[in-house]
Amino acid sequence: MNKTLTGVRVLVTGGSRGIGRATAVSLASAGAKVAFGHHGDDAAAAATLATVQKHDASAFSIEADVSVETEAVDMVHRSIEGLGGLDVVVNNAGILNEAGLLDTTVDAFDTVIAVNLRGTFLVGREAIRHMVQQGGGRVINIASDLGYLGRERNTAYCASKAGIGAMTRTWALEFAPRILVNAVAPGPVDTNMLGAEVMSEAQRQKESDIPLGRIGHPEEIANMVTFLAGPQASFITGQTYGVNGGSVMT
Numbered sequence: 001m002n003k004t005l006t007g008v009r010v011l012v013t014g015g016s017r018g019i020g021r022a023t024a025v026s027l028a029s030a031g032a033k034v035a036f037g038h039h040g041d042d043a044a045a046a047a048t049l050a051t052v053q054k055h056d057a058s059a060f061s062i063e064a065d066v067s068v069e070t071e072a073v074d075m076v077h078r079s080i081e082g083l084g085g086l087d088v089v090v091n092n093a094g095i096l097n098e099a100g101l102l103d104t105t106v107d108a109f110d111t112v113i114a115v116n117l118r119g120t121f122l123v124g125r126e127a128i129r130h131m132v133q134q135g136g137g138r139v140i141n142i143a144s145d146l147g148y149l150g151r152e153r154n155t156a157y158c159a160s161k162a163g164i165g166a167m168t169r170t171w172a173l174e175f176a177p178r179i180l181v182n183a184v185a186p187g188p189v190d191t192n193m194l195g196a197e198v199m200s201e202a203q204r205q206k207e208s209d210i211p212l213g214r215i216g217h218p219e220e221i222a223n224m225v226t227f228l229a230g231p232q233a234s235f236i237t238g239q240t241y242g243v244n245g246g247s248v249m250t
């Protein structure tokens with residue numbers, strides 16, 4: 001791979017597995033210096049770190065719950081310290097809780113919103129605080145095609161992902177022209193989130209019913225994130241890119 005990100009300092013949240021893992025590996029292989037976060041996933045994080053370190057020997061991981069303000073802020077500070085600054089933050093950590101609206105408790109709703117939306121807000125706010133002082137940076141938020149499409153039995157998830165799109169546009173306006181803020185909205189991707197423990201068979205069937213006829217690979221999302229982090233994306237802000245096999249067409 002071209003080393004288009006040589007020396008670029010990056011924090012990826014939710015980097016232990018799935019899309020975050022592929023993103024951390026892709027960014028490191030493009031030359032970036034990488035820190036990644038994870039929560040309650042030590043074994044997977046250790047395996048990912050070993051792979052990322054093949055490209056960036058100084059890469060490190062941080063255990064932190066992005067929904068808890070002190071932990072999210074501390075993770076950003078430790079990243080800045082360990083990387084010697086922060087040029088790009090990828091807000092990827094997320095959870096899904098499938099439940100019909102009438103069975104969705106306030107606790108379940110709040111938990112999904114806290115990780116997906118508040119976590120993106122907390123990490124993004126702290127990263128941007130640093131980027132303002134530094135004089136520039138990039139924020140890449142991971143949304144979802146379900147933020148546009150809606151999906152029965154996924155009230156909190158869809159609301160959180162639509163919120164991430166709105167937050168992306170808001171930050172892009174507020175911090176132009178020095179900080180570029182974009183989102184990637186994946187369609188269905190082959191990760192734990194699409195596994196039987198998280199999603200019912202009926203919902204999984206829906207996920208493969210898209211024009212390209214298959215679900216995506218985590219690396220296909222990582223490619224877009226790596227592009228948005230790089231020099232060729234210098235005139236792009238406030239956008240949400242669908243990488244989705246055609247599940248959403250705009």
Ligand SMILES: NC(=O)c1ccc[n+]([C@@H]2O[C@H](COP(=O)([O-])OP(=O)(O)OC[C@H]3O[C@@H](n4cnc5c(N)ncnc54)[C@H](O)[C@@H]3O)[C@@H](O)[C@H]2O)c1
Nearest residue numbers: 014016018019039065066093094144186188189191192193
């Ligand atoms: N897989 C898909 O089909 C799909 C589609 C659209 C969007 N997405 C989004 O992509 C992102 C990554 O999802 P994935 O499919 O790789 O899922 P995954 O379950 O494989 O990985 C989730 C990651 O988030 C981390 N995480 C979970 N809760 C956390 C918390 N409270 N604090 C910090 N980290 C936490 C986990 O440690 C893990 O690294 C999510 O935001 C998800 O909503 C996924």
